[in-house]
Amino acid sequence: MTHEARALAFETALRRAGVRITRQRAALLRVLAAAEDHPDAIQLFQRATAAGAGVSLATVYRTLSALETQGVILKQVFEGAAARFEPADTRHHDHMIDVDTGEVHEFVNERIERLQAEIAAEMGYEIVRHRLELYVRRKP
Template sequence: MSDPHQRAQELTDALRDSGIRITRQRRLLLHIVSRSDDHPDAVELHRRASEEMPGISLSTVYRTLTALEEHGVIQRHQFQNDIARFERADADHHDHMIDLDSGEVVEFHSEQIERLQSELAADAGYEIVAHRMELYVRKIDKDN
């Protein structure tokens, strides 16, 4: 995958090609999301944006996230009992494990799971068009 600056530029170009005006706020959020290796929520994105653009409002962040999501640049994840979190839509396919105690989101990819899902769908007469897998987990206490 390309570096964060290049990813941000590719996302900016894609939005511009779709006829979307690239404001300073949108450009900043594209850069922040492009260099994020976690799944920040809107408040965290606002905090990060405020460090670089003091005075940016939370409502501007929400409006920008909505526009970016509508144009397929970012993905919204609504994990069980959690607020919406965001990540780049151009990331390679992966699934998520969500630690119920810490809230940490761990990305993973398993060819074995992908193969099994395809086999299950095919056996039922279907082809997978898209899917998500979310595992809700807790750390195992190895001392007990």
């Protein structure tokens, strides 16, 4: 999905929730849609401010909450860090979090996916959803 299409999907979700789309909020949605990382609310506020949005931090938090409620973004809470956000329309992936830098890396590994399904099946279950977070440090 393009950044423009994603920003429009975010806007549509907010309208569905009865949220008014102001110039500041529209700029914030464009910043969020263009994010290639997993920004937290403060980072989104800073990026929107740098883009000239003039958005308040309270508006950022309210907007993120509404987008999460509408199911178009996912709130990721990694150990020891502020909540981060990513679009909900991306394909399934897992996360590696660098404990020294806080960087979040997405990855997909079919062996891990198969193994998880096999373990669940051996125990008489099927996976409905899952999250895998690896907390890592670069080797010296």
